[in-house]
Amino acid sequence: MNRTTDRVDVVVVGxxxxxxxxxxxxxxxxxDVSVIxxxxxxxxxxxxxxxxxxxxxxxxxNILMALGVWPAIRQKRISPFDDIETWDEGSTGRIFFSAADAGLRHLGHIIENNAIAVALHEKLQQQERARVHYGLSVDKCQSDDEEIVVTTHKGRVFRAxxxxxxxxxxxRVRELAGIGLHQRPYRHTAIVAHVATEKSHRQAAYQRFLWSGPLAFLPLADQRSSIVWSADANLAEELIQLPDDVFQRRLEIAFQNRLGNITSVSHRERFALVHRHVERYVSHRVVLVGDAAHTVHPLAGLGANQGLADAATLVEVLIDSANRERDFGGQVTLRRYERWRRGENQLILNTLDGLYHLFGSSHPMITNIRGLGLNLTNRITPLKMMFLRRATGLSGDLPQMAKPSLS
Ligand SMILES: Cc1cc2nc3c(=O)[nH]c(=O)nc-3n(C[C@H](O)[C@H](O)[C@H](O)COP(=O)(O)OP(=O)(O)OC[C@H]3O[C@@H](n4cnc5c(N)ncnc54)[C@H](O)[C@@H]3O)c2cc1C
Incomplete structure (x- = not known):
């Protein structure tokens, strides 16, 4: 068994x-960072x-640009989206967000997760102060006043x-640190696939709220679209099992042929959706970021964005503490991160839970209010801009890296 000990400032698991x-x-x-x-x-x-x-x-x-990985991501397949159109099966409600109305070039980009991962890992491997250990998983950890000792399943030891x-x-880190979790399954499983459509998506993202759950079409670089179709477990299983041509017809009907006929579909994958939020973000010399701390329904596409904001905030807090020659692994520093991120993440979780329940209801009074709400929001510019600024990450208590660079 390998008993080498690495001594670093921070161990990141995942x-x-x-x-x-x-x-x-x-x-x-x-x-100095060791990544397991x-x-x-x-x-x-x-x-x-x-x-x-x-x-x-x-x-x-902005965070990916600050790290210098955005040019590498842009060289891969990536599509900007300039508009978002949302409408409702149960009412006449419809809302349309446009980058032009907000004075922006784009509202965001649709990017394959692997394109982001490859760019980040290439950057990591170029950095002298970071070392990534692939194929290792954390097995146990023990902390005292000075440090934390992390042991992997292969017996490798890291001190930080x-x-x-x-x-x-x-x-596993959450479990080892004894951090509790509030969790409940959404009644939805998300089916994902890539589809080709008769008409161009024109760099717009579309979402139709069906009785059974939201269906999103997100623009891809090659004029195809990525779909995320959320439905209860039985319907999701049925949709996964359908032959391609039958699935395509079901999709056209569900999406009201907004982009014409579906001309081809990739294989499909499914993800059970669970609402999770930790009771605490920190424990003794341990802190959580990203999905380890919270998971949310993908109906607004915010989970990874929350994780990147967590990471940028934690860096800011740790470096500020290190620069003041304080113990950056101590509770005072970690609690500052927790106070900063818990409220922001809770707001997103609550808002998305509210939308999930609002659009999941078939009660006539709720559907009427829903239609009215969508149409009113569409007409009241300040309200619309408030939603837009939140979704694009332009409002809220942002860490420095997430703000536009002045250079
Ligand atoms: C259908 C769907 C659509 C989504 N769409 C969007 C979207 O449009 N926009 C958006 O912002 N978010 C979206 N999300 C959410 C987003 O995908 C996640 O929030 C994000 O990928 C989480 O990143 P993470 O780094 O926190 O966790 P993960 O991606 O889960 O990474 C965890 C890493 O830790 C490693 N690991 C696990 N256990 C161990 C261990 N014991 N030891 C060592 N390593 C370990 C894993 O191998 C992995 O590499 C979507 C989610 C779903 C399900």
């Missing part, structure tokens, strides 16, 4: 979008498409001032 962003930023700011990732290094292949895509908002784009759990929704 190098998904949140963990890799955090590790790049910490190393760039001068801290159970999977292999992500690879890019022009022939392979990742069915998992993310609507990356303007705040997240701080352990960050960025290891996703089923976080």
């Amino acid at each position: 190098a998904g979008m949140a963990g890799a962003t955090l590790s790049c930023a910490l190393a760039a700011a001068g801290l 990732e159970s999977g292999p290094a992500p690879q890019w292949n022009d022939e392979n498409y990742d069915l998992r895509v993310s609507a990356i908002n303007l705040a997240s784009q 001032r701080l352990l960050v759990g960025a290891d996703g929704a089923l976080s």
Whole structure:
């Protein structure tokens, strides 16, 4: 058994979008980071498409630009979206958001998750102060007043001032730290696929709220669209099992042929959706970011954006503490991060829960109010702009990296 001990400033467990962003930023700011990732290094292949895509908002784009990985992401497949159109099966409600109305070039970009992962990992591997250990997973940890000792399942030992759990929704770090979780399943499973359509998507994102759950069409670089269709588990299972041509017809009907006929469909994958939020973001010399701390319904495409904002906030708080020669792994520093992010994330979780319940109701009074609400919001410009600024990440208590660069 390998008993080598690595002594670093920070150990990050998990190098998904949140963990890799955090590790790049910490190393760039001068801290020594060891990253423990159970999977292999992500690879890019022009022939392979990742069915998992993310609507990356303007705040997240600023973070990726600050890290210097945005040019590498742009070279891969990526589509801006300039408009969002949302309408409702149960009412006449319709709302339309446009970048032009807000004086913006785009509202965000749709990017394959693998394109972001590859760019971040390439950057990590170039950094002297970061070392990524692939194929290792964390097994146990023990902390005292000075440090935390992290042991992997292969017996490798790391000593650090701080352990960050960025290891996703089923976080082992969260479990090891004894951090409790509020969780309840949404009654939805999300089906994802890429489809080709008769008409151009014209760089717009579309979402129709069906009785059974929201159906989104997100624009991809090659004129195809990524779909996210949320439905209860039985309907999702039925949709997954359908032959391609029958699935295409069902999709056309559900989407009211907004982009004409569906001309081809990729294979489909499904994800059970669960609302999760941790009771605490911090424990003794341990802190959580990204899906390890919260998961949310993808109806507004915000989960990864929340994780990137967590990472950028934690970096700001840790570096500020290190610059003041304070213990950056201590409770005073970590609680500052928790206070900053808990409220922001709770607001998003509550808002999306509200939308999920509002659009899931078939009660005539609720559907009338819903239609009225959508149409009114569409007409009241300040209200519309408030929603738009939140969704694009232009409002809220943003860390410095998420703000537009002045240079
Ligand atoms: C259908 C769907 C659509 C979505 N669409 C959007 C969208 O449009 N926009 C958006 O912002 N968000 C979206 N999301 C949410 C987004 O995908 C997630 O929030 C985001 O990927 C989470 O990133 P993360 O780095 O926190 O966690 P993860 O991506 O889960 O990364 C965790 C990493 O930790 C590693 N790991 C796990 N356990 C261990 C261990 N014990 N030891 C070492 N390593 C470990 C894993 O291998 C992995 O690399 C969507 C989610 C779903 C399900």
